[in-house]
Amino acid sequence: MTLFIEQCLNGLQFGLLLFLLAAGLTLVFGIMDLVNLAHGSLYMIGAYFAATFAAWTGSFVLGAVLALAATLLVGMAVEVIVMRRLYGRDHIDHVLATFGLILFFDEAVRLIWGPAGLSLSLPPWLSQPVQILPGMNYSAYRLAVIVVTLAVAGFLYVLVMRTRIGMLIRAGASNREMVGALGVNIKLLYTLVFGLGAALAGLAGLMQAPILTVQIGMGENILILAFVITVIGGIGSIRGALVAALLVGFIDTLGRAFFPDILRMLLSKEAAATAAPALSSMLIYLLMAVVLVVKPEGLFSAGNK
Amino acid sequence: MRPALNLRTLVTVVLIAALVLLPLYTGLSGNRFLLTLFTRIVILAMAAVSLNLMLGYGGMMSFGHAAYLGIGGYAVGMLAHEGIDSGFVQWPVALAASALFALVIGALSLRTRGVYFIMITLAFAQMAYYMFAGLARYGGDDGLTIYKRSQFVAPVDLSNKTQFYYICLALLFGVIYLVWRLTNSRFGLVVQGARSNDLRMRAIGFPTYRYRLVCFVIAGTLCGLAGALLANQTDFVSPSIMYWTRSGDLIIMVVLGGMATPFGPLIGAVALLVLEEVLSGITEYWQIILGPLLLLVVLFARGGIDGLLTNLSGKASGQGRS
Numbered sequence: 001m002t003l004f005i006e007q008c009l010n011g012l013q014f015g016l017l018l019f020l021l022a023a024g025l026t027l028v029f030g031i032m033d034l035v036n037l038a039h040g041s042l043y044m045i046g047a048y049f050a051a052t053f054a055a056w057t058g059s060f061v062l063g064a065v066l067a068l069a070a071t072l073l074v075g076m077a078v079e080v081i082v083m084r085r086l087y088g089r090d091h092i093d094h095v096l097a098t099f100g101l102i103l104f105f106d107e108a109v110r111l112i113w114g115p116a117g118l119s120l121s122l123p124p125w126l127s128q129p130v131q132i133l134p135g136m137n138y139s140a141y142r143l144a145v146i147v148v149t150l151a152v153a154g155f156l157y158v159l160v161m162r163t164r165i166g167m168l169i170r171a172g173a174s175n176r177e178m179v180g181a182l183g184v185n186i187k188l189l190y191t192l193v194f195g196l197g198a199a200l201a202g203l204a205g206l207m208q209a210p211i212l213t214v215q216i217g218m219g220e221n222i223l224i225l226a227f228v229i230t231v232i233g234g235i236g237s238i239r240g241a242l243v244a245a246l247l248v249g250f251i252d253t254l255g256r257a258f259f260p261d262i263l264r265m266l267l268s269k270e271a272a273a274t275a276a277p278a279l280s281s282m283l284i285y286l287l288m289a290v291v292l293v294v295k296p297e298g299l300f301s302a303g304n305k
Numbered sequence: 306m307r308p309a310l311n312l313r314t315l316v317t318v319v320l321i322a323a324l325v326l327l328p329l330y331t332g333l334s335g336n337r338f339l340l341t342l343f344t345r346i347v348i349l350a351m352a353a354v355s356l357n358l359m360l361g362y363g364g365m366m367s368f369g370h371a372a373y374l375g376i377g378g379y380a381v382g383m384l385a386h387e388g389i390d391s392g393f394v395q396w397p398v399a400l401a402a403s404a405l406f407a408l409v410i411g412a413l414s415l416r417t418r419g420v421y422f423i424m425i426t427l428a429f430a431q432m433a434y435y436m437f438a439g440l441a442r443y444g445g446d447d448g449l450t451i452y453k454r455s456q457f458v459a460p461v462d463l464s465n466k467t468q469f470y471y472i473c474l475a476l477l478f479g480v481i482y483l484v485w486r487l488t489n490s491r492f493g494l495v496v497q498g499a500r501s502n503d504l505r506m507r508a509i510g511f512p513t514y515r516y517r518l519v520c521f522v523i524a525g526t527l528c529g530l531a532g533a534l535l536a537n538q539t540d541f542v543s544p545s546i547m548y549w550t551r552s553g554d555l556i557i558m559v560v561l562g563g564m565a566t567p568f569g570p571l572i573g574a575v576a577l578l579v580l581e582e583v584l585s586g587i588t589e590y591w592q593i594i595l596g597p598l599l600l601l602v603v604l605f606a607r608g609g610i611d612g613l614l615t616n617l618s619g620k621a622s623g624q625g626r627s
Contacts, residue, residue: 097604099553103592104592104597107590108593227428231421274440276439279439281439282435282436285429285431288425289413292417292425296416297417297421298421
């Protein structure tokens, strides 16, 4: 039972982390109609910045804040230099151009930080387990991640739904020309939105950094998961991204933890041992397939709003 | 009237001649590496040609085409691992498995459009990647060594490098011809019509979903053939053969060469892989050059090399379209 609760919390933490990535992706797609494969690169860069800045300043929190700001700047620079030229073009152009960006970023990171991975160590107050239930400890850091991501999700909601900037973002999503004609600097707005998406990806990266190693290509695997989430949740919908991210986080974590046992009950031991690793990593894709059959536009399709 | 000999035709003819004559040169100069490199190029060009059928002509932006390379390759590898060496079994199984996978994935993916389609094909290809990576019996992550290439009847010997190269080249031309015939058939015209305006095609009464699905399956099957060849060439198959960046490479080949042109993907494959080879000779960090180069192509050279050549030929003969 303790194990189950622990895995549930892990699933929640992973799901919320995925939400940060998927939210940026879906925001950029919903508003700029831009497919950004390089989103995973920003995640990777956030992690590298955090590891570097934390080592420089000697403080995890300060390093994280600096890394967040740096990723935001990188994101805005990418928007100004490259993405701006891609708006309104074919999706295939987006895919190719951002694929080129991935190659560039991966290689640039290898050039700057070297091929070996980095590690980001936690301060003592985060690395200790805390007691959450009588007789049950849980990683303080993972709890902190859950709290931070929930706060960010709340912040995003308020930002998009309750502020003037958010209003402009939503207006820009439905009619770019009209918002421009009304005197809003739409170019700046897009740069800000892209930077925001980048910062979210960077935040996800730097929070994942102490759990996994910081390495080249770390963004690519998780990017695919973020894609699956945006497809399940409905492209352009932040609410959908949250629901789908939690679904994927739970199913992936719990599937890996318990699916082999379930399979062992149904099949022979040998067959289960062969099939379990392959099948448990396929679970979320099966979920996606099922969602597509039922609702081809995703659970919370934003439609043409 | 178009001049019979323009730059575009010239480049294509020279390229084909060079590919046909390559083993002569490598045989004389003893440069075996070049033959290995070009066998690989020819095989990947075949995969790019198959992708072009659905991407260029069909407008179906699949980001998971490398999955069929993997399935074709694993069909050969797994059968060889179980002691079945005959190519007469391996290759049809490779084709059938790819076709079946394409049918399932296509039936699901084609329910969606645009960016959903891109992401879904990508996700399904990654699913296949993780599935093979999880198969411990067949090497899992580390892959599977193939000790014996596919066996055919007496004179055919895939272990002979020159012969294998020519078999790949002949199959490549066969695939290019097949795709060309397909795109000029009624079937191909319907698929292209659905690319330009699906709604209108359906209004006329074509069940475009079925046409597109068949196109998807044909493209996947042909790529499965390339996968079987690739496994034979490297004597090895691992999940990395179908990693998503490989799908990206295939898209680059198609776009770089020229979408919806018969020889574009071949030109693109040769250009990309030779460029990679040259750049990696210059610096270890060659992707830092390739990435931005790709960006420039996307931003400034739409239509790829084929489009560029067509433009140049047009200008040279004073036939530039207004």
